[in-house]
Amino acid sequence: MSSSKKYINRDLSWLEFNRRVLEEAEDAGTPLLERLQFLSIVQSNLDEFMSVRVAGLQAQSKAGFIKTDFTGYTPQGLIKRLMKRTTRMVKEQYRTYRDLLRLLAKEGVSLTAFRELNDEQKTTMTSYFKQIIYPVLTPMAVDQSRPFPLLHSKELYLAVVLKPEGQGVTEGEEEKTFCAIVQVPSILARTILVPGRKNSRKLSYLLLEDLIKEHIGLLFSGYRTVAVHAFRVTRNSDLTLNEEGAEDLLQEIEKELRRRRRGLPVRLEVEKGIHLDALELLSDELEMEGEAFDEIDGPLDLGFLSKFVAMLPNYEHLRYPKHEPVYPAEFDGEDDMLTVLREKDVLVYHPYESFEVVNDFILEAAADPNVLAIKMTLYRVSVNSVLIQALSSAAESGKQVTVVVEIKARFDEARNIAWARQLEKAGCHVVYGLVGLKTHAKITLVVRREANNLRRYVHVGTGNYNENTARLYTDAGLFTSHPDIGADATALFNEMTGYSTPHLWSSFAVAPIGLKPKLFELIDREIGHALSGRPARIVAKMNSLSNQSMIDKLYQASQAGVKIELIVRGVCCLRPGVPGLSENIRVISIVDRYLEHARILSVAGGGDDEVYISSADWMTRNLSRRVELMCPVYDPGLRSTLMNILEMNLLDNVKARELLSTGSYERVKSPEPPLRSQFQAADIPLWKSIAAAFE
Template identity: 50%
Template sequence: MSIYHSPENFINRELSLIEFNQRVLEEAQDTSHPLFERLKFESIVSSNLDEFFMIRVGSLSDQIAAKFNKPDAAGLTPIEQMAKISMRVHKLVYDQLNCYNRSLKIALKKENILFLKSKELNEKQCQYIKEYYLKNIYPVLTPMVVDQSRPFPLILNRSLNIGLLLQESKDTNEYTFATIQVPSVLERIIEVPYDNGKAFVFLEDIIKMNLNSLFTSHKIVASSCYRITRNADLTLDEEGAEDLLEAIEESLKQRKWGNAVRLEFESGIDERLLNILEEELEISKDQEYEINGPIDLTFLMKLIKKIGYKNLEYTPMKPQLPYEFLKAKNIFEAISQKDILLHHPYESFDPIIDLVKQAAVDPNVLAIKQTLYRVSGNSPIIKALIKAAEQGKQVTVLVELKARFDEENNILWAKRLEESGCHVIYGLIGLKTHCKILLVVRREQTGIKRYVHLGTGNYNDVTAKLYTDLGLLTTNPYLGSDASAIFNMLSGHSHPTDLYKLSLAPLNLRERFLYMISQETKNANMGKAAKIVAKMNSLVDTEIIEALYKASSAGVNIDLIVRGVCCLRPGIPGISENISVRSIVGRLLEHSRIYYFYNDGNETIYLSSADWMNRNLDRRVELLFPVEDKAALFKIKEILDISLSDTVKTRILNTDGTYTRINRRGKENIDSQKIFYNIAMKNNYEEQAQLQYNKEYWIENGFKPRLAHSIE
């Protein structure tokens, strides 16, 4: 066995993911953020943990049930992983609730935003709640009693519920269990009259105040809120499915009823009530989480939208429109002049939307082809594609139906596109199509011309304002030819064996990465300068990690910027002491994938939709594309340099798998995301373009500028 392959050299994937959520929680704890921004981070921790339990813990549960005992790269069996996860998540949840109770709630109170319990309500508020309950809540509730004729109900995944113990008469010691689902169709927080600001009461508290109206013939002995999370790791037989769309629609129904993998319950729950839930849900003690506060803090995100205190949020960023688009007559002219690299969200996502919109109505455009992985709920791109199809253009769209938790949204859009006349491809069997590529074929005087967009992020106008990504607009004929070959592969059964510029997973992307890493290793062994800088979301693939270890051992200097999961363990003597790993977690979600290789002085930079994970390299359709334009290369090197210089939002990965902030003593405060935005604002593209336009307009209309000293 290779010295690089030892389990001690790897960090467990699940524990690394929990550490990422710890970094998100640190942002909620950071009082330098505006209050509502802190609430967002607190909410994100909860939604991230929901997904973690549904998918990652759900998968481990399946492995344990199947008696699968093979250890992971870090040497941990599924049972060992589950034990470590439970211990670490319990600590994380404790810290999260501390942040809410001891910091966020107090800060909200200072802004006169209150969450009131029943004992804190005045007479006017009580009367308001009574009327609100009878009019809006009571008609929706469905109390369910468990007895000999009514079995324990199926509790919906991630639904909030109230469990009760009922006693029929004082003369009996027998208790009956009942449960009420807190209706998700109603608002979770109800505003009540309050003269000095905003006051809210939780929906579950209002229901608990009125339980006697639901159980008139029983004495309520105990009541507590609880919530379960179910295994939602879908298994889909794609090979045996005659209709992939139908198969996915059916599998989505299963997600609601998987085995319970987590039980959250209100602090102070009656032990008898808890025992019933444990028995009926088949939950063990280490899967239980006692919540000292509101269950499910994702309501904080809705609170922000509900009350809209803009002074407690960051001022929205105004993405800048690059000068190239403002000085050109149309988007086709702009892209024809030179490659254009866009850095979102500092630079606007609008040019990509405009490319599809203009292509839809341009009589010279013959075809539009695009992959869609995650799109917004009201996507302007899809509307433009529908319009293009209705205009009679050839429109081909690959809609990835297997995009996790976006399946239902994508199914709806796929049907809409198909109805309008688009050729819709529902992904490929056994593979997720994760690449981001758009091709517009246009007839021009010189012949057929191909306009291509390649990106690191989704064609989603909403997340394009929240995620940092890079996109390249080009008319490079080699990339255009490759794009056509890729779409022919996706829509038919051809294999693009002779691509000019692009590398494609699962065909040769892994090999390209390994080759580039090995070249740096070879150069280092020859005494030449060697360097790798890579920025990505996750680093999990063991073959890539071992290649990096080998490169580090040869003396290659390796700087990694990994926002989320990182299974590589830096700082191991003789193995990874030349590797540094940092994670940037801030206002925006770092999402771009950049791969830089010194290449013996012939610096090579690639952008990609792929992380260094085995799923990206082996089980997805992904693209890696080179950046060759000099201005674009300079721009990306600047992005990497500034990111590596960040001292404010960077955490450094230690050898033991923990992360620590940079010691800023004596160092300049550098917040990379703020710097990127300031650079975009400093360029002030729009004002520059307007001045240039005015100048050209005046000259065209006979104005002749003269020097001041020549004026008589």
Template identity: 50%
Template structure:
């Protein structure tokens, strides 16, 4: 492989070699949106991806755009990785966002709505309804909607009301039927306790007709203001700054402080105002002035606001033929099929699972069995995000009730899951668990469970390590890997992790694990530098790294150096990537690809060629400053040869994906992976699914007791 030696590492500091983080994220959401545009996807899948792109955008505004505004307000001067000021970033981001939103609605209006009509679903405009259809929606308003609404007038005695974050509202200008010519403003919130999509009764042989809730309200809005003429009305929606600001050093009670901040999230600074195109200028002026939004933060929308409602359309019954029909089940893991005690099974050898293709049920059973096993003395677990009705939480509470020592670290600062985690933390405390609320100044993002068991030959420790959360719900939609082991070295390290989290103990060294924020970054840099040394020596040198995001400048600079020394670097990065691939003299040997499919690619898997003796690692951490420097994260090796083959299969197939993969070119732009005319179509997620389905059938034939849960693609 050709080497391109740079004379000085400082050459990699030039901002032109890096992509702005926020603009890179927007490129990711463009890839999501491209799935809504892709004619090869079934219609309802296209609706789903359009909805996801809108949901992603909401969070981006509430967190990232809000953060940029905070930096500007604080007169923050430091340049980002690409050499941009906060003001330059905000300006570029907002410009790109206006273009993006227009593209969303072009896809909806010009492609998806006509296709829905062709397939028997008519999206009606309530204002245009006549006859029995008009009678139905008006009666529906009178009987179901009107009693729930609370119109809010604004005048000298009634100030402009607080508009909730992400709520859909209708603003109106009113004039008294008798009296002065003064124009008044009023607003009404579209109630989220009612369905957004209303079905209009039709003949059996007719198309399905639907109308949106806000349009029914707008059609009947005069009924809310009987003594007034409604001059004009229009829907509007805002996103607010939802990033919590907590001084953990000063907070006497972190739980109470977070509870207080969650309530404030609804009333943070307005970041974006969405209005329908053609809104009355005076009405818009009143709303914009009251919410204190700038012109470039106002988005004129050509269609219904808040496209997340399309996910509800996805669930409309009777249109399964418009959805993806992949495999219907996830495979059990062969080792767990003989019905033996789960701890005996793990004792026979390490087990690696690939979710959702292999069922997450085994992870749940691991905790559930530990809760009732009389020989289990203690269970220790970290929880970052859990489901609303988590069986793992129930099992931990049961374990405490059974007299076991249960220690749970619940990360209260998991963004947008704070409230949920507070509920679980309180419940676990009441059940008798010892609950830790994370470390001051750090988020605990690692995924680890330790079970301490009394056996004939002494105390034995069983460990589960994973790249994803202990969430049985998202485990059906996120791709992750998890490792079961009872190797003593892992057990010792797991004990040290929990001692560090619960007390002040810092181990002098580690057997197998590498932890952030103290050791993990250096371990990654060392592994990259080892590849550089192998390349210098003319030995095999290659790095394959699969993760969600990469934007750590020091790590990227080291990858540039490795590339220049001849190390082949293949990155599989779902989301943010601040590295530029294929830049002459800098990253000639680096490729970057992103896979966007039915499942959210979430696993972090790393391969280092190591001169012909490959090393494999999995991790909870992306290569970002927050993960490597401001969070508790874990990197763990996978050493069993059979399990390494499994990881290689994942990486190799994703590098061959030519259907759902987007590849970065030298300009930093992503294009769909090229496929020759006669080349086999490779959709890695579908192939993993087909393999899981075949494995399920084989195991079912071998053992009629196989449990094959539904996955729900």
């Protein structure tokens, strides 16, 4: 079977994922303001895809790289296909945007044009422009003495075409035009509330760039404006690090962050109807190829919709019902979390259960005089992190605090550098991970002195230590004092911070060396069960599946008769339902209110289920270029809870889409009553009692 028929291309699969996000914006059953929020997510997803994935393909193409990937595509062929599909998606995105604006207007909220305002409103907006906006603007002329300016990636600009006022033109000659560029200041709000009309409760907003366009002539006295149109450049934002040759990794990344602003242009978005002189200037200066253009019929960068939706008052009926995470029952009312963990393991599932329990775990450890050491990995941390303050406090009180900060976390590099320096000032031992590897494992180790002995308490999670995303992402976290897990946690931190040979793990499977072999071992065991006539089943939940050898191993298991059910939110390169190859494999994706982020694996084990939680997706980068962690769940009750999470996902027939062998997705069709797994979970007061839904 050819590669193109055996596998789905990773980047084409990602576009299918973003289309599923767009479908949520198109779904009339989704609250109106949430539909606008999904449109914003489509935009931010596409920006990152262009600045990283497409940028990498363009670099390969320019270098003359013509080798096909394992799905059968050359960089040149793939770029053309991606751009074609992206253009179609963007047109659909803006059709949806216009539809949603019409619906929003019926609710009394509108994005209006300056010309539609009455005289009093125009006067007020003009005053706002002169007092607030005008002083911030900087017109940048482009001519022989003033070179083309550096355009920052993903910032909004206006291309202004001008002609001198009162200058005569020789008969038969065209009047000369001049071009200038004005950046739309990102420091100001993109949407401006217009004073309401008398006796009207409706809200009208004006886009910042539209107000600037109306008054652009004030910036160019002596010239008349021929045309003014918005445009936007997306640059290559991937970091290229020489880690082994870097004397100081922190300084090397800071230099790369400065270079990112000057990355090669990848995509140019221009407003529909842009003046040809402006377009020619941008094309020449940016050296953009034809397929990298997108002409947009609407405001550029719909990412502004996220803040716009958040600022609208008193429209709760147009949003999802409010859901407040509950504090886990096992710790609720307890003054000492560690006492609870000496008796039993505790599983939490965010966002249904509060992330405050993780903060409290660290805060309690930091304040406990018998705690000797705290060790923790940090990948993406929120802006005002309680954890940073708690770790700093622990170090200042004399505890041994070790923090492995991943400063190569894409687009969070600058923030993580700042956190690292703050922790170092407080006396923490800060480690920046291992050369050539990202540290993506999510783990905390607390070492406590108890009755002349030491006891280790561990938290292992599937998601980042980030309070903000923990309200938006579904993630699992395990609190335990199991001695095997504690011993492995100690060994893992020793490997990350010192010189240690690979450990013989008692419980963990750790990438880049041990995770993939462990997964293969579990799959091979299920193959053996199937061939012997015993129950054989694999259920796995993850963000992405793109590693070729993992896919081939799953194909092998399918051919042996193992029943495989995969819940893959995003990229999936496996092609299910192909006769003789993958007819025993089913793949679904759930896109709903929360971003499905948990990584959970269940294997039947001949009738005795084993369940694991992990930080790793089944992608090449996770399995071979990162420090990742997979941890078993030993408690039978907690295993049952996690298995029921998987089962409820598999039964979702409202927001689940099934991957077809063609590579496209269709909504799950079922004669059963509607079951929406995320809302089903939210309706249950405590996530632990979800098991009752299946008894």
